[in-house]
Amino acid sequence: MKVDRNYRCKVVKPDDFDEFWDGVLRDVNAIDLDSTMEKDDLRSNDEVDVYQVYYNSLDHVRISAWYSVPKGATGNLPAMIQLPGYQSDPPIAREWAAKGYACISVNPRGKVRSRTQFDPGYPGLLTYGIVDKNSYSYRGFYVDAWRAVDFLLGRPEVDGANIGAVGGSQGGGLAITISAMRKEVKAVSISAPYLCGYMDAIELTHAYPFHEINDYLHTYPERREDIENTVAYFDGISFADKIECAVILNVGLQDNVVPPETGYAVFDVIASSNKKLYKYDGHGHDAGKYVHGAIIDKFFEAELKGGK
Amino acid sequence: MTVIKPAEFDSFWDDVDNDLASISIAPEVEYVQLRSTDDADLYGVRITSIGPYRLFAYLSIPRGEGPFPAIYYVPKNGSVHEVIPQGTAIGIRSRYVTFSIAGRGMRGSDKPYTAMYPGQLTDGLESADTYVYRGIIADAIRGLEYLMTRPEVDSTRIVTWGNDIAVMVAARRSEITHVVSTPAYLFDTVEHALKTSSYPLAEYSDYLRLYPDRKNEVISILSMYNLRWHAQAVRAETLLRADHSNGIYSPEVLAGLENGIAGDVTVHESERSSFKDGLFAEKWITEKFFGPDVKAIVPEHWRSTL
Numbered sequence: 001m002k003v004d005r006n007y008r009c010k011v012v013k014p015d016d017f018d019e020f021w022d023g024v025l026r027d028v029n030a031i032d033l034d035s036t037m038e039k040d041d042l043r044s045n046d047e048v049d050v051y052q053v054y055y056n057s058l059d060h061v062r063i064s065a066w067y068s069v070p071k072g073a074t075g076n077l078p079a080m081i082q083l084p085g086y087q088s089d090p091p092i093a094r095e096w097a098a099k100g101y102a103c104i105s106v107n108p109r110g111k112v113r114s115r116t117q118f119d120p121g122y123p124g125l126l127t128y129g130i131v132d133k134n135s136y137s138y139r140g141f142y143v144d145a146w147r148a149v150d151f152l153l154g155r156p157e158v159d160g161a162n163i164g165a166v167g168g169s170q171g172g173g174l175a176i177t178i179s180a181m182r183k184e185v186k187a188v189s190i191s192a193p194y195l196c197g198y199m200d201a202i203e204l205t206h207a208y209p210f211h212e213i214n215d216y217l218h219t220y221p222e223r224r225e226d227i228e229n230t231v232a233y234f235d236g237i238s239f240a241d242k243i244e245c246a247v248i249l250n251v252g253l254q255d256n257v258v259p260p261e262t263g264y265a266v267f268d269v270i271a272s273s274n275k276k277l278y279k280y281d282g283h284g285h286d287a288g289k290y291v292h293g294a295i296i297d298k299f300f301e302a303e304l305k306g307g308k
Numbered sequence: 309m310t311v312i313k314p315a316e317f318d319s320f321w322d323d324v325d326n327d328l329a330s331i332s333i334a335p336e337v338e339y340v341q342l343r344s345t346d347d348a349d350l351y352g353v354r355i356t357s358i359g360p361y362r363l364f365a366y367l368s369i370p371r372g373e374g375p376f377p378a379i380y381y382v383p384k385n386g387s388v389h390e391v392i393p394q395g396t397a398i399g400i401r402s403r404y405v406t407f408s409i410a411g412r413g414m415r416g417s418d419k420p421y422t423a424m425y426p427g428q429l430t431d432g433l434e435s436a437d438t439y440v441y442r443g444i445i446a447d448a449i450r451g452l453e454y455l456m457t458r459p460e461v462d463s464t465r466i467v468t469w470g471n472d473i474a475v476m477v478a479a480r481r482s483e484i485t486h487v488v489s490t491p492a493y494l495f496d497t498v499e500h501a502l503k504t505s506s507y508p509l510a511e512y513s514d515y516l517r518l519y520p521d522r523k524n525e526v527i528s529i530l531s532m533y534n535l536r537w538h539a540q541a542v543r544a545e546t547l548l549r550a551d552h553s554n555g556i557y558s559p560e561v562l563a564g565l566e567n568g569i570a571g572d573v574t575v576h577e578s579e580r581s582s583f584k585d586g587l588f589a590e591k592w593i594t595e596k597f598f599g600p601d602v603k604a605i606v607p608e609h610w611r612s613t614l
Contacts, residue, residue, distance in 0.1 A: 001608050042518050043426070045505065087388040089425040094505060112387045112425055121415060122388040123343070206398045207607050208390060214398075219342050254583035256395040256607035284583030284609070285395055290552075 003253050007261035009197030011231070013238040020133060020233055021181065028058045028143050033150050037067065047071055048097040052113075053104065057147050058140040064113035065148065066090065066105040068097035069157060077102040078304035079158045081148045081185070083167030083174035084111060086194060086209050087122050099297065100305070102158050104151060108144035108174075110137070126212040131226045133233045138195070142181075142234070145174045149182045162186055162304040166296065169258060169285065170194045172249075173236050176266065180242035187246040187303035189296045192255055192287040196236035197262035199228055204259035237262075240269035246303045247275035250292050252283035311496055311527070313537045320436060320532055321480065324446050327358040333454050337367070343391055347371055347402035350391065357412070357450040358443060364416030365409040365451055366391045368401045369460050377465035377597045379404045380455060380484075382448045382473040383411025385493065385508050387418075387425050395586070399605045405461050409451035411444040411473075429493060429511040436532040441494075445533075448477045456483055465597045468544075472535055475546070475565075479538035486596055487542065487571075488589055490549040491557050495535040495565055498527045500556050509556065539568035546571055547592050549585065552578045583610060 035055040043050035053065040082105040084090040096103035109118040120128035129135030167175040173195030179188040251263035280288030343350040389410035410416040413423025431440040467486035468474035472494035478484040501512035594604040
C-alpha cells in the first residue's frame with residue numbers, strides 16, 4: 001500500500017471546539033487536585049526514587065500515576081510527562097529519571113490503578129459514550145492526562161519552565177492534546193499518533209483498536225453521523241493548530257495500527273514552526289523506535305536542558 | 309548461574325493436571341453481536357480453572373464450512389484481554405478459529421483476583437505452589453481443553469501464540485501442533501532479570517533488591533516454571549521470536565531453549581521492526597498451515613510486501 005504524503009483527513013474542526021473544551025476545563029478547574037504521593041520501595045532503585053501518585057480529575061475521578069525522580073534530586077529538574085498507549089499498561093518511566101528528569105507516567109481513567117470509578121474496558125474505551133461529545137470516554141481521559149501538568153507544577157524539585165511530553169500510539173495522541181491545551185509544555189515528542197483522523201483511519205486499516213469503531217457502526221449504522229460529530233471534538237487534528245511548542249513526530253510507513261497517512265495529516269496542521277517529521281520505511285507501529293529513541297533523547301536535551 | 313531441574317518437577321505438574329481433571333470446565337457461551345463480522349461470529353466464553361476460578365475468553369469462528377485451523381492466544385503479562393492482538397488484520401478471523409483467554413487477574417478474569425502490572429509476576433512468589441503462574445498456566449491449559457471440544461476446530465492445525473506460556477501449553481498438551489512464542493520472562497529468569505532494569509523482567513530484580521535474602525529460594529521456585537525444563541516435552545513445530553542480538557533473549561541466549569525443544573524449531577532474530585517481525589510470523593504460520601502458495605492475511609500497510 002503506497003502511503004500518500006499529502007493525505008488529508010475528512011475531519012472538520014467544530015466551530016464551538018474551543019467553547020466545548022473551555023467548559024470542560026472550567027469543570028475540572030473547580031475540582032481540587034488533592035494529590036498524594038507515596039514512595040514505592042519495591043520499584044525504587046539505586047538511581048531512581050519511584051512514587052505512587054494519585055490526584056483528582058474531571059467528575060471527581062481519582063487518577064493514579066507513577067512519579068520517578070533521580071535519587072537525591074532537590075530542585076530545578078526538567079520534567080517529562082509520559083503518556084500511555086491504548087492496550088499497554090502505563091510504564092514506570094525510571095529511564096527518564098535516570099537521564100535527569102522528573103517524570104510522571106499517567107494512568108488515565110480506566111487504566112490499571114485508575115479503574116475503580118470508570119472502566120469501559122478494552123475493547124470498549126474507544127466507543128464508550130461515543131454518540132455525544134459530553135458522554136464520550138476521552139472527555140475525561142484527556143483531562144486526566146492534562147492534569148499531570150498541575151501535579152508537576154506543584155512539585156518543588158521541578159523546573160516548571162522546562163516540561164516535556166512524550167508518547168507513542170495513544171500516548172502520541174495524548175501528547176498532541178496536552179501540548180495543545182497546556183502551554184506549560186515546552187517540547188513534545190509524538191510517535192505514531194493514534195486518535196487522529198478517526199473516520200479515515202477506520203477505512204485505511206482494519207485492525208484493532210480502530211476497528212472498534214467499525215464494530216460499532218456494523219451494529220449501529222444509523223449512529224454514524226453522531227459519531228462523526230463527536231470525534232471531531234477529540235481528533236488530534238482538531239487540536240493541532242493550537243500547538244506552539246517544539247515538536248518532533250515520527251511515523252512508520254508500514255504501521256498496522258495507526259495509518260501513517262493520519263500522522264502526516266496531523267503533522268501538517270501543527271501550528272508550531274519548530275517542528276520536524278521523521279518517517280521510517282520498513283517499520284510498523286514501532287515507528288522506528290530503535291533508531292528514533294536517540295533522536296528523542298537529543299531533542300529533549302536541547303529543548304529542556306539547553307543542550308547540556 | 310547454574311540452573312538445575314527440580315527433582316519434583318514432573319510430580320508438581322502432574323498435580324496441576326490432576327487438579328484440572330477434578331474440576332468441570334463448565335462452559336457458558338454467549339454470542340457477542342458487537343464484535344461479530346460478516347465473516348466471523350464472536351462468542352464470549354466462561355470456563356472454570358483450578359481454584360476453582362472462573363475465566364473469560366473470546367472465541368471467534370469463521371462463517372462457512374469448517375473445520376478451521378485454530379490460533380490460540382494464550383494469556384499475556386498485561387491487564388488488557390483482546391479478541392485478537394492489536395494490529396492483527398481483522399480478516400484472519402475469516403480463516404482461523406481464534407481463541408483468546410484472559411488468565412486470572414487480567415480483565416475479564418479479574419474477580420476475585422485483580423492483578424497489577426507491574427506486580428503480577430511476583431504475586432505469590434512465596435512458594436512454587438502459591439506462585440500465581442501455577443494458576444495462570446493451568447488457566448491456559450484449561451483454555452485449550454475447552455477449545456478442543458469445539459467441532460469447528462481442525463485438530464491437526466492448532467497453534468499457541470504468545471510469550472512464554474505458548475511453550476508451556478505445548479509442553480503440557482500434545483494437541484498443540486505449532487507454537488509461536490516470544491519468550492519474555494520465564495527462561496532462566498533470575499539470571500536474565502539481574503541484567504536489566506526494563507520490565508517485565510525487572511519485576512524480579514525489583515523483588516530481589518527488596519528481598520535479597522530470598523534469592524536462592526526464588527531461583528528454586530522459578531525453576532519449576534523455567535522453559536528450559538518444559539521445552540523437552542514440546543513436540544510441536546516452533547517459531548521462537550528472539551530479541552535482537554544484543555537483547556536479553558537473543559538467539560544466542562535462546563539456543564538453550566531451542567536445543568531443548570524436541571520438535572523442529574525456527575529462530576527469528578528481531579529485525580527491530582514490528583512490521584518485519586510480524587510479517588515473518590504471519591508468513592511462517594500461513595505456510596505451515598496452508599503451504600507455500602497461500603498468502604498470509606496481513607494488515608493493509610503490509611500487503612505490498614507479500
